[in-house]
Amino acid sequence: MEQRSLSPRNWADLAIVALFWGGSFLAIRLALDSMGPHWVVALRCLGAFVLLLAVIRWRGLRLPTDGRSWAGFMALGLFNNAIPFTLITWAELTVPSGLASIINASTAIFGVVIAAMVLADERLTPRRLVGVLVGFAGVVIVIGPSLLGQIDLTSLAQLALVGAAISYAVSGPIGRRVGRGMAPVVVATGMLGCSALIGTVVAAATEGVPTMPTMTGALAILYLAAPSTALAYLIYYRLLATAGAGNTSLVTLLVAPIAVTLGALVLDEVLPLRAFAGFAAIGLGLLILDGRVLSHFRPRSLP
Helix, strand or coil: CCCCCCCHHHHHHHHHHHHHHHHHHHHHHHHCCCCCHHHHHHHHHHHHHHHHHHHHHHCCCCCCCCHHHHHHHHHHHHHHHHHHHHHHHHHCCCCCHHHHHHHHCCHHHHHHHHHHHHCCCCCCCHHHHHHHHHHHHHHHHHHCHHHHCCCCCCCHHHHHHHHHHHHHHHHHHHHHHHCCCCCHHHHHHHHHHHHHHHHHHHHHHHHCCCCCCCHHHHHHHHHHHHHHHHHHHHHHHHHHHHHCHHHHCCHHHHHHHHHHHHHHHHCCCCCCCHHHHHHHHHHHHHHHHHCHHHHCCCCCCCC
8 A cells, every 4th residue: 555645734734733732731730730630631621522512513513323433432532532641641740841742752653653563554664764763863852861861761650651652652543443434523522522521530539529720720721622632633633534643643743842942931941052953853854754855865767
């Protein structure tokens, strides 16, 4: 089967999703000042579900009623929302957002490898592997050795972030299969309905009644629910259908530098010069993955 590639529209969608998800690390940190991690996850999923439910009603669409579709939604709700959202949110209680973002960037590596294992049209070519590794190296440069020195595989929180990355990677191929023949908004709504149910049950059982958030906390949760989840997943599932699971997982390479930049702008964190070298390396990795730029340097046959 022909190898999937990224179109200019795909790259634009990747950039938009990365912008929304890049801001989520800051929003999670702000929301955690108002309530426990499980309620942050539950309200994020519940708010996004309500928004998307209104969208499909407005568009005259309906959620499927067959058990097979809802089994797929439940699988997506677990691997693409409930598990990774919970692990990341809980980890940010103790792990700096920059460190969380770099570990989350490993989703791109796990995503390409897992997609190559289960999907015939997403084989792991040498060029794609080199592109992922170069891009990941760029993320490492952006974060810097000082934060990397804090990585300790004995730390439960850091292992939780690795688990979240693997969970995201697993959800990619599931999303392609579940989403066949369905509008992206229907898939995202069904998935978030299941994750909202899971999240609410877990939050009520572990944290009881949620506390009233501050204005900052409420705005952070609103951001997590609306652009970072509802809108982002509409674009995400369109990407899965057109670009493939492995290519879509590459969005995590863009999330980390955006998260670092927002930290510098909002929290007055200093952005070191190495960050610009990291941005360049990430861009090079993405160009290698795309392949079109490199094709201009290949020898051409004589006329």
